[in-house]
Amino acid sequence: MIAPQSHYLILSGILFVLGMSGVLVRKNPLVMFMSIELMLNAANLAFVTFAYRFGAIEGQVVAFFVMTVAAAEVVVGLAIISSIFRVRANVDVDEVSSLKG
Amino acid sequence: MLSNAWLILAFPALGFLYCSLVGRLISRRSCGVVASGAVGLSFLVGLGALVEMLRLPAAAQSVQLPLWNWIAAGKLSVPFSLLVDPLSILMVLVVTGVGFLIHVYATGYMQGDADYARFFALMNIFVLAMLMLVLAGSFLLLMVGWGGVGFASYALIAFWFQKPANAAAGTKAFVMNSIGDVGLLLAIFLIFINFGRLDYSGVFSQASQKLAVNSPMATAVVLLLLIGAAAKSAQLPLHTWLPDAMAGPTPVSALIHAATMVTAGVYLIARTHPLYQLSPTAMTIVATIGALSALFAATIGLVQPNIKRVLAYSTISQLGYMFLAVGVGAFSAGMFHLVTHAFFKALLFMAAGGVIHALAGEEDLRKMGGLWRTVPSMYLGFLVGALALAGFPLLSGFFSKDEIIFAAFASQRGSPVLGVMALSVVGLTGFYVFRAFFLCFHGTSRVDEQVAHHIHKPGLSMVAPVGVLAVLAALGGYINFVGGTGAIDRFLSPVFERYTDPVPVAVGAEAMQEPLMMVSVLVGLGGIFVAYLMYVRYPNAAARVGGWYPGLYRLFLNKWYVDELYGFLFLRPGRWLGELLAGPVDGAITDGIVRGAARSVEWFALGFKRVETGFVRDYALAILLGATVVLFYLMQIGGVR
Numbered sequence: 001m002i003a004p005q006s007h008y009l010i011l012s013g014i015l016f017v018l019g020m021s022g023v024l025v026r027k028n029p030l031v032m033f034m035s036i037e038l039m040l041n042a043a044n045l046a047f048v049t050f051a052y053r054f055g056a057i058e059g060q061v062v063a064f065f066v067m068t069v070a071a072a073e074v075v076v077g078l079a080i081i082s083s084i085f086r087v088r089a090n091v092d093v094d095e096v097s098s099l100k101g
Numbered sequence: 102m103l104s105n106a107w108l109i110l111a112f113p114a115l116g117f118l119y120c121s122l123v124g125r126l127i128s129r130r131s132c133g134v135v136a137s138g139a140v141g142l143s144f145l146v147g148l149g150a151l152v153e154m155l156r157l158p159a160a161a162q163s164v165q166l167p168l169w170n171w172i173a174a175g176k177l178s179v180p181f182s183l184l185v186d187p188l189s190i191l192m193v194l195v196v197t198g199v200g201f202l203i204h205v206y207a208t209g210y211m212q213g214d215a216d217y218a219r220f221f222a223l224m225n226i227f228v229l230a231m232l233m234l235v236l237a238g239s240f241l242l243l244m245v246g247w248g249g250v251g252f253a254s255y256a257l258i259a260f261w262f263q264k265p266a267n268a269a270a271g272t273k274a275f276v277m278n279s280i281g282d283v284g285l286l287l288a289i290f291l292i293f294i295n296f297g298r299l300d301y302s303g304v305f306s307q308a309s310q311k312l313a314v315n316s317p318m319a320t321a322v323v324l325l326l327l328i329g330a331a332a333k334s335a336q337l338p339l340h341t342w343l344p345d346a347m348a349g350p351t352p353v354s355a356l357i358h359a360a361t362m363v364t365a366g367v368y369l370i371a372r373t374h375p376l377y378q379l380s381p382t383a384m385t386i387v388a389t390i391g392a393l394s395a396l397f398a399a400t401i402g403l404v405q406p407n408i409k410r411v412l413a414y415s416t417i418s419q420l421g422y423m424f425l426a427v428g429v430g431a432f433s434a435g436m437f438h439l440v441t442h443a444f445f446k447a448l449l450f451m452a453a454g455g456v457i458h459a460l461a462g463e464e465d466l467r468k469m470g471g472l473w474r475t476v477p478s479m480y481l482g483f484l485v486g487a488l489a490l491a492g493f494p495l496l497s498g499f500f501s502k503d504e505i506i507f508a509a510f511a512s513q514r515g516s517p518v519l520g521v522m523a524l525s526v527v528g529l530t531g532f533y534v535f536r537a538f539f540l541c542f543h544g545t546s547r548v549d550e551q552v553a554h555h556i557h558k559p560g561l562s563m564v565a566p567v568g569v570l571a572v573l574a575a576l577g578g579y580i581n582f583v584g585g586t587g588a589i590d591r592f593l594s595p596v597f598e599r600y601t602d603p604v605p606v607a608v609g610a611e612a613m614q615e616p617l618m619m620v621s622v623l624v625g626l627g628g629i630f631v632a633y634l635m636y637v638r639y640p641n642a643a644a645r646v647g648g649w650y651p652g653l654y655r656l657f658l659n660k661w662y663v664d665e666l667y668g669f670l671f672l673r674p675g676r677w678l679g680e681l682l683a684g685p686v687d688g689a690i691t692d693g694i695v696r697g698a699a700r701s702v703e704w705f706a707l708g709f710k711r712v713e714t715g716f717v718r719d720y721a722l723a724i725l726l727g728a729t730v731v732l733f734y735l736m737q738i739g740g741v742r
Binding site (some may be wrong): 083 | 714
């Protein structure tokens with residue numbers, strides 16, 4: 001038996017809010033990254049659900065694009081984090097605020 | 102040869118290119134040779150054109166040479182065309198002939214100068230511009246030459262620009278000439294409005310149909326032309342630049358500020374005589390300005406201590422004669438005097454330059470004296486020039502000046518007042534030029550000891566042109582008698598009688614000619630004699646006479662305070678305006694706007710700067726809020742259902 005589509009959307013919303021709270025409250029950049037991944041995948045879930053619902057292939061295609069972009073983003077992000085780590089001992093994002101105006 | 106007249110322009114142009122681009126790399130000496138040779142070749146081409154012209158019937162002597170289509174825009178179409186006719190050929194021969202002699206002279210005079218190549222490049226570009234001015238077939242091309250000679254004159258007056266006074270003199274000449282250029286340009290605009298074209302033949306042949314005699318428009322056009330002419334020819338009230346122009350090297354003074362460029366105003370009036378004939382009022386103004394300038398400049402020349410300035414005021418005075426002549430309708434008499442004046446005034450300047458050269462740059466008459474033994478060639482040259490200028494019988498100035506004085510009395514546009522003014526200037530001329538002559542060459546030497554020991558004897562390149570010009574100044578008047586009296590008049594009549602009838606001479610005036618000639622010779626000799634008494638016979642007399650009329654003496658010495666008057670009327674308000682604009686207006690208003698703009702940007706920036714905390718989560722929150730707002734907005738307008 002397939003669960004009703006609304007359940008998928010609710011799950012997607014819960015995952016998104018979880019990820020968002022993670023980004024907003026955590027200080028460790030690695031955990032923030034994981035939270036961002038969570039948000040991206042919540043969006044993917046919603047895409048796929050709607051694609052299934054409307055019988056349109058585009059939503060599924062976009063999900064693949066998002067995965068690719070997420071992978072690329074992780075590469076760049078981890079590079080930044082590791083170079084920050086090289087400069088200072090800990091990687092608390094609240095202390096990396098040199099962009100302050 | 103007539104159709105090859107463009108060669109006249111080509112040679113100085115090539116000479117200029119050579120001197121300015123390659124000459125200085127090859128050798129200094131070559132610049133002088135090439136520059137002189139270029140002008141000499143132009144002279145030969147001009148001579149060839151003259152010979153061919155004399156063989157043609159009078160009606161065919163005026164040839165338009167369209168070289169290429171220069172400007173074509175809407176209704177305006179101006180070909181780059183030359184007008185070869187007796188008037189322009191006469192001017193070409195004067196410019197290149199006298200110009201050639203002065204170029205040769207300058208090869209000697211400028212020998213020691215570091216900027217030899219630049220000097221000859223500028224001299225050639227002057228000759229080029231001047232030839233373009235006289236050969237132009239339309240008002241627009243005339244303007245090109247007009248501006249060109251103005252530039253060359255400026256650059257050569259300020260040739261020794263390291264001395265600030267020279268640079269200032271150049272600027273002064275340029276500014277005064279610009280006033281004239283504006284007048285000329287406005288006249289050209291008015292001509293285009295009225296005629297729809299700018300070529301001479303088109304304008305002149307329609308002049309009497311399109312403009313009524315003495316109509317305000319006709320008067321306006323010619324008065325604007327007169328502003329241009331007066332500025333270029335240093336006539337009242339735009340004369341102040343010429344005496345200062347003596348700051349340039351003496352060959353420049355001889356070529357540009359005596360023989361050729363300053364006569365451009367006379368040429369312009371003669372060339373545009375069909376327009377001037379339409380406005381008797383303007384003709385009267387021209388004649389009056391001429392007579393006043395002649396008298397005014399002569400009085401200043403009486404007392405100036407600088408030899409070149411005496412000659413400069415003399416030039417203004419003689420140009421005044423020419424203006425008087427063309428103003429009373431005696432165009433060919435004016436042109437005749439232009440030619441003879443070019444000979445004897447160039448001669449005077451070159452002889453004076455020889456003295457100045459010998460004395461290592463000394464121009465003050467009070468530090469000369471007794472130099473006839475030191476530089477006898479220059480002494481003889483100056484003597485011939487001075488006699489010709491004073492109208493000594495049978496020398497060139499005598500013939501041309503008498504024609505003008507006669508015209509001033511006898512022409513229907515003339516008047517006894519103009520005539521008497523012209524006559525009295527003869528006396529003043531005789532006095533001032535022989536005052537300079539006696540102070541320079543006779544009496545006891547007042548030369549500085551040091552200078553006297555190092556006299557630079559003029560070389561052959563300086564003496565030879567002086568000799569040739571002396572012959573021309575002595576005998577130049579006889580060109581009017583080639584094949585019977587009035588040769589110049591006959592030669593130029595295809596030009597001056599083509600579109601308009603000549604100004605008639607009053608009935609029974611012929612009888613005046615000989616008595617007038619006698620009177621003017623006597624007045625001239627009287628002036629010379631007074632100068633002899635005051636400066637040779639009784640050397641202390643000059644100071645005593647000056648003491649009798651101290652006010653008049655100071656008035657003349659200070660050039661009637663015209664410079665001071667202009668300083669008071671124009672310079673001072675100009676400076677005030679400048680200070681007003683630079684201080685309050687620029688400081689408060691212009692700078693205020695600029696600074697205000699910068700400051701308001703800074704305020705905004707300081708306000709928005711708080712937003713940039715540097716904390717990642719703040720940015721994330723901002724993105725979230727933004728996304729939420731966009732989402733709500735989309736739902737509101739129904740973009741998302």
